Amino acid sequence: xxxxxxxxxxxxxxxxxxxxxxxxxxxxxxxxxxxxxxxxxxxxxxxxxxxxxxxxxxxxxxxxxxxxxxxxxxxxxxxxxxxxxxxxxxxxxxxxxxxxxxxxxxxxxxxxxxxxxxxxxxxxxxxxxxxxxxxxxxxxxxxxxxxxxxxxxxxxxxxxxxxxxxxxxxxxxxxxxxxxxxxxxxxxxxxxxxxxxxxxxx
Amino acid sequence: xxxxxxxxxxxxxxxxxxxxxxxxxxxxxxxxxxxxxxxxxxxxxxxxxxxxxxxxxxxxxxxxxxxxxxxxxxxxxxxxxxxxxxxxxxxxxxxxxxxxxxxxxxxxxxxxxxxxxxxxxxxxxxxxxxxxxxxxxxxxxxxxxxxxxxxxxxxxxxxxxxxxxxxxxxxxxxxxxxxxxxxxxxxxxxxxxxxxxxxxxxxxxxxxxxxxxxxxxxxxxxxxxxxxxxxxxxxxxxxxxxxxxxxxxxxxxxxxxxxxxxxxx
Numbered sequence: 001x002x003x004x005x006x007x008x009x010x011x012x013x014x015x016x017x018x019x020x021x022x023x024x025x026x027x028x029x030x031x032x033x034x035x036x037x038x039x040x041x042x043x044x045x046x047x048x049x050x051x052x053x054x055x056x057x058x059x060x061x062x063x064x065x066x067x068x069x070x071x072x073x074x075x076x077x078x079x080x081x082x083x084x085x086x087x088x089x090x091x092x093x094x095x096x097x098x099x100x101x102x103x104x105x106x107x108x109x110x111x112x113x114x115x116x117x118x119x120x121x122x123x124x125x126x127x128x129x130x131x132x133x134x135x136x137x138x139x140x141x142x143x144x145x146x147x148x149x150x151x152x153x154x155x156x157x158x159x160x161x162x163x164x165x166x167x168x169x170x171x172x173x174x175x176x177x178x179x180x181x182x183x184x185x186x187x188x189x190x191x192x193x194x195x196x197x198x199x200x201x202x
Numbered sequence: 203x204x205x206x207x208x209x210x211x212x213x214x215x216x217x218x219x220x221x222x223x224x225x226x227x228x229x230x231x232x233x234x235x236x237x238x239x240x241x242x243x244x245x246x247x248x249x250x251x252x253x254x255x256x257x258x259x260x261x262x263x264x265x266x267x268x269x270x271x272x273x274x275x276x277x278x279x280x281x282x283x284x285x286x287x288x289x290x291x292x293x294x295x296x297x298x299x300x301x302x303x304x305x306x307x308x309x310x311x312x313x314x315x316x317x318x319x320x321x322x323x324x325x326x327x328x329x330x331x332x333x334x335x336x337x338x339x340x341x342x343x344x345x346x347x348x349x350x351x352x353x354x355x356x357x358x359x360x361x362x363x364x365x366x367x368x369x370x371x372x373x374x375x376x377x378x379x380x381x382x383x384x385x386x387x388x389x390x391x392x393x394x395x396x397x398x399x400x401x402x403x404x405x406x407x408x409x410x411x412x413x414x415x416x417x418x419x420x421x422x423x424x425x426x427x428x429x430x431x432x433x434x435x436x437x438x439x440x441x442x443x444x445x446x447x448x449x450x451x452x453x454x455x456x457x458x459x460x461x462x463x464x465x466x467x
Contacts, residue, residue, distance in 0.1 A: 031291070032291040032314065033291070033435070034291070034435060035290070035291060035292070035293045038291060038292060038293055041312075047292050047310075047312035048312050048313065048333065050312065051312040051313055051314050051333075093452070093456070094456055095456045095457070095459055095460070131314075131315075134314075134315025134316075134318050134319065134328060135315065135318075135327075135328045135330070139319070139324065142318075142319045143319060143424050143426045143427070144426065146289070146316065146319055146426060146427060146430050147426040147429060147430050147434070150430055150434060150435075150438065151434060151438075154434070154437075154438035154441060154442070157438075157442060158441050158442065158445045161442065161445045161446055161449060162445060162449065165449035165452075165453070169449075169453050169458060170449075170452070170453065170458055170459060171458065171459045172458050172459070172461065173461060184461070186461050186462060186463055187461045189462070189463075190459075190460070190461045190462045191459065191461070
């Protein structure tokens with residue numbers, strides 16, 4: 001079996017740093033989301049520690065995501081074939097392959113995920129800074145931030161649940177792509193045909 | 203026997219601005235006074251502080267061509283529907299006692315400051331040194347021992363009265379009538395109906411303009427806080443669960459995507 005490099009070391013490093021920071025921020029965020037979930041704070045260092053570290057985890061998540069954004073923003077632009085792909089996404093979800101255009105390095109669904117996560121992270125960062133310093137931030141901003149922050153977090157989390165499902169269960173081989181950076185030729189041809197031909201020249 | 207809801211009545215028309223209540227509060231609660239800035243008023247500090255829970259606001263007015271003060275004691279209002287409690291993520295950090303007192307328990311506080319945003323009266327203050335939030339406890343320790351809150355115990359003019367809320371609502375109505383008989387037609391009671399009623403009641407000479415006293419006109423829990431802690435929470439929880447269950451069902455129905463002919467080429 002031959003292998004193709006799918007993600008460089010820099011891509012994998014920024015992805016996993018952001019993922020770890022995201023997970024800490026997400027679980028501690030859930031702890032602060034409702035008193036019923038506050039027990040989660042005990043798992044992640046206790047209430048005061050969670051209050052102190054959640055913003056830092058969020059900040060490092062945003063920085064790592066920023067690295068990914070700089071690297072990928074251009075190739076994440078949706079083209080006309082992506083529009084066709086999106087219109088056929090119901091077929092994709094049912095694992096029907098006929099009628100769906102071949103994807104480049106990222107398919108249109110992944111591109112949508114990228115923009116969804118980038119946008120929600122942007123709003124999370126802005127509102128998060130406001131919530132971080134309640135004694136400094138003006139009340140009017142805080143009143144908006146306490147709504148924007150959980151709302152964007154919810155959008156982001158729903159997206160991440162899908163992302164997690166796709167990578168661990170729905171598309172075998174994608175975890176290896178992000179961990180070791182390599183995929184088999186058959187995998188590349190099956191899931192990202194256009195990218196396979198670009199890379200191999202076949 | 204259900205606990206009686208306790209209350210504090212502040213008859214602003216009787217306040218002489220002696221600040222004895224401020225001192226009593228500081229002493230009983232063992233607060234160290236931190237000097238503020240002098241900004242050309244008789245007011246002790248510009249605002250409440252983590253170690254200063256009770257402030258007489260010296261609101262300067264020009265009435266009938268003469269300068270005057272509208273004194274208003276400013277502290278936690280002990281709302282029946284407390285915005286601080288609604289916003290607080292840490293169980294037990296803010297408690298509403300059966301007698302209506304809203305008390306902060308610093309040992310459970312994580313210092314997020316959400317209560318500051320949730321409070322319609324902008325009362326809680328975050329200490330930069332302890333990273334905990336503080337405010338008037340209506341001397342819950344004294345009240346629990348059958349005593350009167352320190353500020354009320356020390357007030358020399360009967361501007362402050364402590365008792366059951368029912369009794370004080372009656373007294374407030376009576377004082378309002380007396381003020382009206384004295385020619386203050388605008389006199390009235392300020393008790394925050396928008397937050398389910400407050401357990402700190404004011405008698406104001408100018409009840410139609412509480413902002414003259416530094417009090418919000420129609421105090422309510424901010425709608426963004428209500429939306430965040432109400433509908434948004436349920437929509438988001440449903441979305442989390444729905445997505446996770448949906449993913450599981452999807453896998454059961456369609457299974458994983460297949461990779462073709464890895465061995466052929």
